[in-house]
Amino acid sequence: MDCEDCRGPVIQHILDATCIIDGTFVTLKLIRKSRHLYKIEIGQLFSTEPLASDPDNHCVPIYDVLHVPDDEDQAVIVMPLLRPFTDPCFDTCGEVVECFRQLFVGLQFIHKQHVAHCDCMDLNIMMDATCLFFHPFHPQDIDMRRDYKGEAKSLTHTQCPPKYFYIDFGISCCYDANNTAPLEEPIWGGNKTVPKFQNLDQPRNPFLTDVYYLGNMIRNEFLLTKHRFEFMAPLVGDMVQEDLTKRPTMDEVITRFDEILKQLSSWKLQSRVVDKEDGNIIGLYSLDPPYRLYCQERTGFLASV
Template sequence: MWETAARLLPEELDPREVWWRDRYQRLAKQGYLLRPRYSPQWVPSWKSSNRHWKDTEDGKRLEYGQVIDATRTLDGKVVTLKRIKRSDHPYEADIALYFSSQALASQPANHCVPVYAVFTLDGDDNTMIMVMPLLRPYDDPGFDTVGEAVECFRQLFEGLQFMHKHRVAHRDCMNKNIMLDPTHLYPESYHPVATHLNKDCAGHAKHVTRTQQPPKYYFIDFGISRRYDPSDSSPKEIPIWGGDKEVPEFQNSNEPRDPFATDVFYIGNAIKMDFILEKRGLEFMKPLVISMIQADPDKRPKMDEVVTRFDEIRLRLSQRKLRSRVVDVNEDLFDLVVRTTSHWKRRIGFVARGIPAIPSPPS
């Protein structure tokens, strides 16, 4: 598909984009307006300006064909539309709507992506459109302080514990399926495809730190998730590969396994890969993470134990440690000096204003 897109002119839509373009009017009637690129009347903006197509808002192709951004005409809010096929993922919409139900949506421990609406198009009951908030990867922008990373871990553990308490195994809760709400981090928003740029792609998107505006983290993509009856205390599932290919119990085996134990591995491995191996200053997480990713799934802690052990770790961290900077392992000397200097300026200001070292979003 990407090879096809690479051969197209900038003004030509690839097949993934054509699918959305052909439904532009029907989506508009549902109350969701796609960007100008996907209007049947679209005329490329660079044709009548001096800007190169790469520098324009409508020169940006979709990154994932089944997901597109849209403006909700009711209130002007930018949302995400996801196209799913019930025949491929029969439980995705039901599980997503379950966690978005009135009884669960307002609970702070719920970190499942909210679903605003689900509808069908073309009279095809197999193809559904899920409407969700516009989110961005959980590690973008980068973490400034240890306290910010600690709050991220807390929310992820809390969220997975919440899912497990409601007898839902995510089964693919690896790093690419963890997102954050950028609403307050990016007060002027950003382009939904070129996320490092502002909305019209005329400059970099401005953001503040997580200490200033703490985000909420969310799990997305319930395509292979399963919900179990409370009476089934020990469900087993035939291995199914998610995005993380390192799951020990799936290597050379089709034996049914505990999906909740696999979830514990996924989230532990995400922290290992994105933090412990890539950052300095987070070594205190190693013992817990090692226990979460051990080869024997029966020996891994349950999420209740993970949360309890993490709370004990968090309480032992000093204010100085929590306000210290998270350093990339590959950071060169120039970046080290520049980033440390700017970090200390912010740190002094935060301490003076009494801003907590562990930021937490409003309930």
């Protein structure tokens, strides 16, 4: 169990691979086209120029589509090797704010192409962490090095800023450019707290459902579990309004987010991310860098910790 080749796929329809042309580590995902009608089409839309090189594009690129012999319903999509966007964990508020910025811009970009993701929950947000690691991490055991000769050591999100991606367009929908407020019967996504699921017979605007998904992710992953993100509460509260007509569009979200950024000091951005479940000692150790230094000079306590 201590050997690299003992680690099989965690998810049976997802496998890692290496591109023989340039040695790039990639992910292979087996899908059924009849179940995910537009997954390949929408994924390739964002992977084709001029959209592919747009800096606001945070959709996972599709490098290739492999068709399964003798089975027209199956295909294998080739994507970059990614990892959960919260692992390695965030050290500072500024790192989290940059994550928010990329996700807001990325979802706005998707909506500008008249596509609704329809399932942009936490599990469908990942990051390219290639630059963060001194040695490549193992694709099936991401805490270990690829060669299994020790733990995978990483830099921080500040030292080497990663790029965050939306993945899994399996239930996404593309609409006519003239239809700015489409109505769609609710589609079951991963997050069952979406208010639209309380009334499955009533068509809803899927773009505003995306706004809820993203706002709910920020609420659950940061506002409810971490200190120091109270500045996001008013915006997130509006994003998760039960009445979707009261939710802001992504254009409005970004406008308000830009105003929030102007009010954040460098001290705030450099402050440490502290879990609400952390005790006093861990919380003290996670103080803002300038204040930690002050405490250390005054008491010598942090040096011993």
